[in-house]
Amino acid sequence: MASKRKVGNLLALAVLSYLSQQPMHPYELSRTLREHGDARSIKFNHGSLYMVVGQLARAGYITEVETSRAGQRPERTVYALTGAGRAEFRDWLRELVAEPEHEYPRFVAALSLIAALPPGEVVPLLRHRLDQLHRARAEIRGIIDSTLARGVPELFLVEEEYRLSLLGAEIAFVEEFIGKITGPQTGWGAAWAQFHGEGSPQAET
Numbered sequence: 001m002a003s004k005r006k007v008g009n010l011l012a013l014a015v016l017s018y019l020s021q022q023p024m025h026p027y028e029l030s031r032t033l034r035e036h037g038d039a040r041s042i043k044f045n046h047g048s049l050y051m052v053v054g055q056l057a058r059a060g061y062i063t064e065v066e067t068s069r070a071g072q073r074p075e076r077t078v079y080a081l082t083g084a085g086r087a088e089f090r091d092w093l094r095e096l097v098a099e100p101e102h103e104y105p106r107f108v109a110a111l112s113l114i115a116a117l118p119p120g121e122v123v124p125l126l127r128h129r130l131d132q133l134h135r136a137r138a139e140i141r142g143i144i145d146s147t148l149a150r151g152v153p154e155l156f157l158v159e160e161e162y163r164l165s166l167l168g169a170e171i172a173f174v175e176e177f178i179g180k181i182t183g184p185q186t187g188w189g190a191a192w193a194q195f196h197g198e199g200s201p202q203a204e205t
Contacts, residue, residue, distance in 0.1 A: 011043075026053050065078050122181065
């Protein structure tokens with residue numbers, strides 16, 4: 001069962017992870033997050049990062065170790081992980097790996113209400129989605145291949161492999177769903193179209 005965290009934003013988990021390696025100031029954290037491609041997995045911006053850093057400091061998970069100013073630049077505060085922060089990071093990460101959590105994907109919400117649209121409109125929309133999914137899969141495959149070619153261990157691309165698997169599953173689902181709507185043997189399309197007062201959607205020839 002998921003624990004109630006003092007700081008529950010997943011950006012905080014990434015901050016704890018990088019501070020477990022060495023002390024950093026928020027600007028350096030932001031640069032490191034972007035350089036490592038974490039923006040693909042965790043939504044953040046300049047403001048949200050500083051907010052999370054403040055929350056972690058108030059929770060006692062990180063602490064100020066140095067404040068400096070270079071020339072006319074703003075003052076920068078360097079933060080380090082505390083013992084409590086290291087324990088929180090490891091406990092939180094273990095929980096995320098071990099415990100599945102119910103999520104609310106937008107596509108699932110759309111599927112739960114999709115009968116409100118006529119099948120003649122839904123099928124083109126699904127085919128458009130398929131095109132987008134295939135492009136996304138090709139993009140991720142390219143990221144994986146180019147990164148591996150630079151000698152990066154595959155372990156550090158496991159989140160991209162996971163995305164690839166999810167895309168493959170969604171592509172298979174959408175293709176099967178289109179088949180059920182347009183296939184004359186299933187009867188989905190005919191009854192659905194009749195409900196909306198339109199003709200049956202036709203399979204592509």
